[in-house]
Amino acid sequence: MSTGSNGARRIASLLRPRFDAAVCRSCQETIGRRNYASAAAEPTTTSSDPSSTSPVVQPAYTINAGVVLSRPPVITRDLEPFEKAFYLYQKRLNERQALPFTKYFYFKRGTPLDEDWKKKIQERQTPARDIGKYNAYAPDAWNDELLLGAKEAEPEYQVEMLVRDAESTANATSQDTSKKEEIPRPHPRVTEADKKGDQKSLNRLLSRTLYLLVQSKGGQWRFPQSQIATGETLRQAAERTLFESAGKNMNTWMVGYHPFGHFVRNIKPRANSKTGAENLGEKTFFLKSRIMAGQADLSANLHNLADFKWLSKEEISKFVHPQYYSQIKNMLADR
Known part of the structure; x- marks a missing residue:
């Protein structure tokens, strides 16, 4: 060699x-392939001939900074039908095992407390009314499985039965019989915004991640984005873009300094009248951000925006262009 x-x-x-x-x-x-730039790319000039005085301008992309602003889930996800039935089965199994111990450990046989306990058991059939009428000592006590879709397996039904049972116990032991005791119900998982279909509200789809989508006056939906200025880092451009697009009435947190995804839009090459370079399209690099409080306000936006929505991953696919969604969908959480 x-x-x-x-x-x-x-x-x-x-x-x-x-x-x-x-x-x-x-x-x-x-x-090695994902070397993201943190500042705007300028057209490079090279000369094929060292003696030549006119440099050759290379084609370039317009570099944009985009922001994926999200509101994470507020409550736990909805249970699957199998999970509901399984949790109820475990609850009944625990009651069947704990019921004899509870009775004879706390109440001695033949005492007034024991008789009172027997009376309550006969009235209620079970110490936990949230699962309906169920007697752990009956001949068919083994048959404690539920059919798919049974109301006793629904968490909302169980909560309501628990609250009713607590109210009846409180009213039975209350010294003041003139006033009925009422126990506050938990807040529902379905909000008024869900019922009205208000996609501008953050108080919707509480078990899902919502993303801020903005619409240009031309009708195009996308994430907030703008071109990176000369000497501006990617994070600085993203923070400026979010402020200029959605206003100052939001408390947000930019997760990092580096992009976690990008979108490339290729166009037919055309020369820039100022630099002479050919523009091949645009590349948008997205930074992740979270909203902590507040709401978007487009009244004073500087990017010619007309509307906004807070949407889940599946809802975004209905508004944006298919090519745009195919490149951003892997950045979005399934839940």
């Missing part, structure tokens, strides 16, 4: 990025 060939290989090995031995080859290739 020639000396010149060895020298070329040595230079290539020095220029090749170095990775830890624990990083697999696939990850090394991925890391």
